[in-house]
Amino acid sequence: MLADGPLESFEVLRSGRRFPQLIARLAEISGLVTKLGIGAGPYERTYPGHDVPMDSSMFPELEPYRSLDASRLKVVGKGNFDATPFLSPELAMAYKVPDTLLSDRLPGRCEFPQKLDPLPEVLSLAKLWDLNGLLHIHDVDLQKERRFELVRVFNCFKNLTSDRQIGDRRGRNSVENRICGPSSQLPTGPDLLDIHLDAQKETLSIVCTDRRDFYHQFQTSQNRTMSNTVGPMLPLELLRDTQAMKAYAAALNVRKPSRLIAGDGLGSTSRQKFARCPKGFGMVSFKSIFQGDHAGVEIATCAHEELLKSAGLLSESSRVVSNQPFTGSKLCEGLVIDDYFAIAVVPKGLLVPSPAVECLRRSKALYAMHELVGSDDKDICGERKAKIIGATVNASEQAQSRGHVLVSAPAEKRYALSWITLQICQLTHTSDSLHLCVLGGWTSILMFRRPFMSLLQRCFHLVDMNVFDPLIPKLVQLPRQIAQELTMLSILTPLMVADISVDFCSRLFATDASLTKGAIVSSQIRPEVMECLWRCCRSKGGYSKLLTPGSVSYCQVHGV
Numbered sequence: 001m002l003a004d005g006p007l008e009s010f011e012v013l014r015s016g017r018r019f020p021q022l023i024a025r026l027a028e029i030s031g032l033v034t035k036l037g038i039g040a041g042p043y044e045r046t047y048p049g050h051d052v053p054m055d056s057s058m059f060p061e062l063e064p065y066r067s068l069d070a071s072r073l074k075v076v077g078k079g080n081f082d083a084t085p086f087l088s089p090e091l092a093m094a095y096k097v098p099d100t101l102l103s104d105r106l107p108g109r110c111e112f113p114q115k116l117d118p119l120p121e122v123l124s125l126a127k128l129w130d131l132n133g134l135l136h137i138h139d140v141d142l143q144k145e146r147r148f149e150l151v152r153v154f155n156c157f158k159n160l161t162s163d164r165q166i167g168d169r170r171g172r173n174s175v176e177n178r179i180c181g182p183s184s185q186l187p188t189g190p191d192l193l194d195i196h197l198d199a200q201k202e203t204l205s206i207v208c209t210d211r212r213d214f215y216h217q218f219q220t221s222q223n224r225t226m227s228n229t230v231g232p233m234l235p236l237e238l239l240r241d242t243q244a245m246k247a248y249a250a251a252l253n254v255r256k257p258s259r260l261i262a263g264d265g266l267g268s269t270s271r272q273k274f275a276r277c278p279k280g281f282g283m284v285s286f287k288s289i290f291q292g293d294h295a296g297v298e299i300a301t302c303a304h305e306e307l308l309k310s311a312g313l314l315s316e317s318s319r320v321v322s323n324q325p326f327t328g329s330k331l332c333e334g335l336v337i338d339d340y341f342a343i344a345v346v347p348k349g350l351l352v353p354s355p356a357v358e359c360l361r362r363s364k365a366l367y368a369m370h371e372l373v374g375s376d377d378k379d380i381c382g383e384r385k386a387k388i389i390g391a392t393v394n395a396s397e398q399a400q401s402r403g404h405v406l407v408s409a410p411a412e413k414r415y416a417l418s419w420i421t422l423q424i425c426q427l428t429h430t431s432d433s434l435h436l437c438v439l440g441g442w443t444s445i446l447m448f449r450r451p452f453m454s455l456l457q458r459c460f461h462l463v464d465m466n467v468f469d470p471l472i473p474k475l476v477q478l479p480r481q482i483a484q485e486l487t488m489l490s491i492l493t494p495l496m497v498a499d500i501s502v503d504f505c506s507r508l509f510a511t512d513a514s515l516t517k518g519a520i521v522s523s524q525i526r527p528e529v530m531e532c533l534w535r536c537c538r539s540k541g542g543y544s545k546l547l548t549p550g551s552v553s554y555c556q557v558h559g560v
Contacts, residue, residue: 054472101176137283190447
């Protein structure tokens with residue numbers, strides 16, 4: 001705690017995104033146990049499965065998704081970045097002509113929103129888009145021809161004064177074929193455990209920068225813009241003061257090119273024959289990528305990756321990804337959609353240039369060249385302690401003076417979850433929703449120090465997932481064996497960190513997967529080989545399922 005603990009008091013509620021829900025669910029179960037007078041005696045009458053009424057009114061974060069309210073939306077991007085030169089051929093086609101992804105299936109009624117947003121809100125939304133040049137007006141009657149493809153926009157809570165914009169694009173997504181991209185290799189916090197340094201002689205220099213409303217900075221083609229159409233259709237008179245209306249009127253007055261130049265327009269798509277909106281009406285579309293577009297994360301990640309590579313960043317020798325071992329030594333770079341970070345190992349106490357700071361300088365120059373706006377006030381530049389992709393990397397004087405360089409879940413998150421868990425363990429009952437939420441939080445923390453997973457023997461068997469409904473929490477008895485496991489996790493919280501400055505063990509150990517007898521072997525290994533094995537063994541491998549007890553008995557009886 002002296003090396004990694006918070007130096008100041010902190011609010012449990014603000015320690016992570018999960019904590020408003022944890023506190024609300026804890027308050028509900030605590031109130032219900034008190035109301036019912038539940039005890040721990042053997043003749044207790046309260047039955048498991050009793051409904052636990054949910055109350056999500058105490059924190060606005062508990063209801064993050066809300067119907068469209070354009071007055072609360074904050075849209076920053078202006079749709080100026082053409083990603084085409086930075087995309088693979090497959091993703092470039094999906095980016096420019098998403099109609100090539102269309103399948104011949106029709107979605108079921110549950111696969112797309114049944115209702116459209118109210119006309120006044122859509123009108124306000126259109127005018128908000130127009131302020132940033134993101135509004136497009138057209139006269140194709142998609143409400144009649146392909147109603148299930150219409151996007152419904154909703155709000156996602158950001159803070160007390162503003163929300164993010166999310167596009168409910170389920171209908172269109174459901175009829176587009178799946179595309180593959182680089183998102184499958186995005187790194188996570190535990191991947192930073194592959195960094196190694198000597199705490200007596202070296203320290204870390206950390207940089208990080210992100211792009212604001214990254215999806216909304218992408219320029220889109222006519223075809224992709226049309227796929228972002230929002231219903232219902234609007235009277236064009238209500239849009240007469242917008243810049244998009246001027247562009248729409250100008251397009252109507254442009255003479256069509258000759259047949260020799262434009263051709264007959266045959267054999268392209270049946271969409272050419274779609275009906276037009278009634279006179280005086282039109283439809284509005286979003287001229288960028290919706291957060292909610294299934295292809296958006298692949299397009300954004302690939303474009304950002306290739307953009308940085310064009311400046312010599314994210315090289316194979318320094319980049320960390322989730323599906324391959326890290327091969328670097330003194331510089332570690334990574335990318336998670338819109339966040340770029342670099343961590344450099346530098347001499348301790350010497351004023352030498354930091355490779356990480358140089359990476360930041362080159363990336364910022366690149367962003368400025370392509371007019372990709374970022375949150376400059378949130379940039380991390382040459383710090384020794386910072387939160388990167390969900391992990392706290394701590395090479396601060398507080399830690400290194402005690403001989404440690406630590407990587408872990410944020411200390412505030414660990415201690416807050418410990419406190420909440422201890423409150424739960426005092427109760428005789430919990431709820432299935434609360435228990436699973438707590439387990440999810442602990443699992444993410446334990447990924448930084450996996451041997452502690454051995455403390456959990458019974459916790460994962462408490463809730464029957466076949467009948468679990470997150471919207472209807474059920475009362476579940478909390479056996480003391482499970483409470484003891486959770487209590488042990490809470491007590492050992494300060495140790496759930498990884499020290500990336502310690503030497504590698506000189507022996508390699510291997511165990512078998514026997515459920516009865518188990519064997520352990522070991523061998524003396526050189527430190528450089530152990531480091532390589534450490535990095536390789538943490539990468540994802542093939543899945544091997546153990547035989548069930550019934551299958552084992554069958555094999556023994558039949559000599560298989």
